[in-house]
Amino acid sequence: MGKKILWINPVATNLFDETFKKEFEKVKQPDTMVDVVSLPPASGPTHLEYNCYEVMIMPEILRMIKKAEEEEYDAAIIGCFYDPALRAAREITEKMVVTAPAESSLHIAATLGESISIIVGRRKWIPEMRENVHKYGFGEKLASFKSIDMGVHDFQRDRNETVRRIKQAAQEAKEKDGADVIILGCTIEFGFYHEVQAEIGIPVIDASIAPLKYAEFLVEINQKFGWGHSKLYGYQSPPNEEIEAWNLF
Template sequence: MKKILFINPIHTDIFNHEFKKMLNNSKLQDTSVDVVSLENGKGPCHLQYHSYEAMVMPKIIQRVREAEEENYDAVIIGCFYDTALRASREISRKMVVAAPAESSLHIASTLGETISIIVSEKKCIPEMRENVRKYGFGERVVSFKSVDLKVHEFQKDLQETKRRILQASKEAIEKDGADIIVLGCTAEFGTYDEIQQELGIPVIDSGLAAFKYAEFLIEIKDKMNWTHSKLIGYQSPPEEEVQSFGILMQK
């Protein structure tokens, strides 16, 4: 049994239902998945801006921590910035943590050789490029393509969204030499399949990628006990300090 929590780290649950349906369609038999967003109340409904990412970080940490107490085997942080990934792995003691950019890029660089990432707006590129390089894929990612749609516009007119992603992908193939496409925002969900058929090359939906990668991480933890190294960067803080600093109460 693989119990997974997919966190949409935003203050709206409008994507959760569709996400859950999508993930359930793609899961291993013994996987159960829940999709949550951050608790209601005011807060960012998307993370396009880095100050919005900053605002939701404590809530991510607390939700990750709660997930561990609720016996989840894995959590997924559902944003292509991989917001608070290192901190989430650190606060987890037993759970594994996956995130869209990291998972998609590992998959894409096994399946293809030159990757193009289709993003919502130019604004996203600098931080994403830093992540790409940090993960080791700086030479493989040959371009970022903006489709000039805000995060909440992707699902408004899905045909237009697909049209723009398709066009950007074709440019990436012809001008940048890409042989695989990564959708650089989890809100681009519901589009990869049709575009993939049209292009004839893999188109990686990053939310799905993170979900399947989370299953994989649980599997290798269960079978071989391979999990996040707790020696240096992912070493968890001392429990007493966590308590005394009130990490878990701040909501």
């Protein structure tokens, strides 16, 4: 059948699109086709460190989701660790599944260990992310958030420095907070998990690879068994007449 997956970089820069595309080509399943899109350049924020930035591009996310389903994608990934607009995205799709970095990383991490630390860029990110960890049910498994005091666009600037800080935070998470598993809590913390994991010796989940693989998994069980998002209550779709009357997406 094949799996057609869309990665949405919900930022107004294509700066990372090619890198993601390349990385995904290496890790995807053979029958997966993955596309990477971002918002039109200069149309909005180039990172989503603030919830208000998320909000401003959420409608564009939904339009992309809607279009993706029309173009017969089997899954879409909203590529930001705040998992922006995930409920809304699931409401407006009928067959396509939708996932996001925090959800997928947390499900994986909670299967691999019992105590999870999340390494973030800034302390500002923590309250919204903690809210999500609790919402997904993993509050009791949260060992700690660790901030390495870097913005989204700092991570890839001086990679040695970034790795150094991540390692230090991960080490503290292990030693002081009792973490069994580490999650790198930003999709732009890509390219580091392997080296950090090799050194600290516990699983280090990459927040861009995790949702890609989780999406493939969800697509497969949806295609084979019809196990897609329930449309009964939480993700119930709005009536088509309203969508059309209001010219919504």
